Amino acid sequence: MSLSDAxxxxxxxxxxxxxxxxxxxxxxxxxxxxxxxxxEVASDVTDDASIVRFPPGASHGAEPPxxxxxxxxxxxxxxxxxxxxxxxxRARSDANDAGARGATLPGITEEVFTTGLDADYESIAAxxxxxxxxxxxxxxxxxxxxxxxxxTFAPGDREWHLDTGIVHEPGEFSNxxxxxxxxxxxxxxxxxxxxxxxxxHGLLDDGQTLEFDVxxxxxxxxxxxxxxxxxxxxxxxxxxxxxxxxxxxxGTNVAVTELVGSVLLDEKAGGTVHIALGDDAxxxxxxxxxxxxxxxxxxxxxxxxxxxxxxPEP
Numbered sequence: 001m002s003l004s005d006a007x008x009x010x011x012x013x014x015x016x017x018x019x020x021x022x023x024x025x026x027x028x029x030x031x032x033x034x035x036x037x038x039x040e041v042a043s044d045v046t047d048d049a050s051i052v053r054f055p056p057g058a059s060h061g062a063e064p065p066x067x068x069x070x071x072x073x074x075x076x077x078x079x080x081x082x083x084x085x086x087x088x089x090r091a092r093s094d095a096n097d098a099g100a101r102g103a104t105l106p107g108i109t110e111e112v113f114t115t116g117l118d119a120d121y122e123s124i125a126a127x128x129x130x131x132x133x134x135x136x137x138x139x140x141x142x143x144x145x146x147x148x149x150x151x152t153f154a155p156g157d158r159e160w161h162l163d164t165g166i167v168h169e170p171g172e173f174s175n176x177x178x179x180x181x182x183x184x185x186x187x188x189x190x191x192x193x194x195x196x197x198x199x200x201h202g203l204l205d206d207g208q209t210l211e212f213d214v215x216x217x218x219x220x221x222x223x224x225x226x227x228x229x230x231x232x233x234x235x236x237x238x239x240x241x242x243x244x245x246x247x248x249x250x251g252t253n254v255a256v257t258e259l260v261g262s263v264l265l266d267e268k269a270g271g272t273v274h275i276a277l278g279d280d281a282x283x284x285x286x287x288x289x290x291x292x293x294x295x296x297x298x299x300x301x302x303x304x305x306x307x308x309x310x311x312p313e314p
């Protein structure tokens with residue numbers, strides 16, 4: 001799949017850009033080829049397309065320059081392929097609040113772009129609906145794995161969310177590539193063992209695992225020195241919020257047949273589970289933190305109130 005083909009999927013199927021709408025592509029110096037591919041396709045659809053480029057942000061969640069924020073909010077549709085994530089920024093949320101619909105593509109690479117967008121997003125949406133129907137009313141969701149995971153989540157009153165990649169209504173937002181069902185649980189207890197992808201390591205080696213103990217919704221033990229150090233650094237700024245068990249997500253993108261080391265893509269892989277610690281304020285929780293670390297489990301079994309959940313398979 002070429003950059004142009006992937007851009008067509010994003011612009012035409014995922015965002016359904018109309019000829020009467022304005023479209024703003026927000027990119028940075030390191031993601032310019034992807035930004036330009038999206039701009040070229042958008043320009044073929046509408047005469048009101050623009051591209052805004054700025055230096056890569058200092059960190060995920062760092063606010064873009066004010067002119068970039070203004071361009072996002074003034075558009076009908078925006079797409080943001082950037083080195084550092086704009087997903088959890090005021091610029092993104094203000095644009096959605098202003099009625100723009102859009103998608104962020106944080107940390108996107110050309111390989112991830114062409115792999116993750118080589119998919120039928122209507123089919124992915126159907127898989128999301130199927131998983132949601134199995135978990136949304138559960139009082140308890142348990143995840144186990146052969147690597148030693150055994151953790152129980154209580155969603156409580158928190159809403160499950162769908163990341164289908166279909167962004168057709170004003171104010172809607174998604175990541176691309178997409179494909180997950182997720183919740184920010186009110187409580188969690190147990191152990192989860194990451195054997196797939198987790199930053200800052202990327203794709204773990206065969207047999208390599210990262211272990212996390214969780215008690216009363218807080219991560220109490222981190223086996224990996226590097227991740228523990230990053231969390232401790234964040235805790236110096238926000239205290240216990242850095243140890244918050246932030247997310248349970250279930251991947252539904254069956255076009256992703258193998259993990260490549262990109263959290264953005266790998267967490268969407270059909271049949272995987274990802275569990276995150278840190279910030280959950282932007283996904284239905286109430287904890288703000290400067291980190292959000294997703295860890296992907298390759299071989300999970302998921303139970304909703306004791307009933308095994310049927311997971312999508314590539």
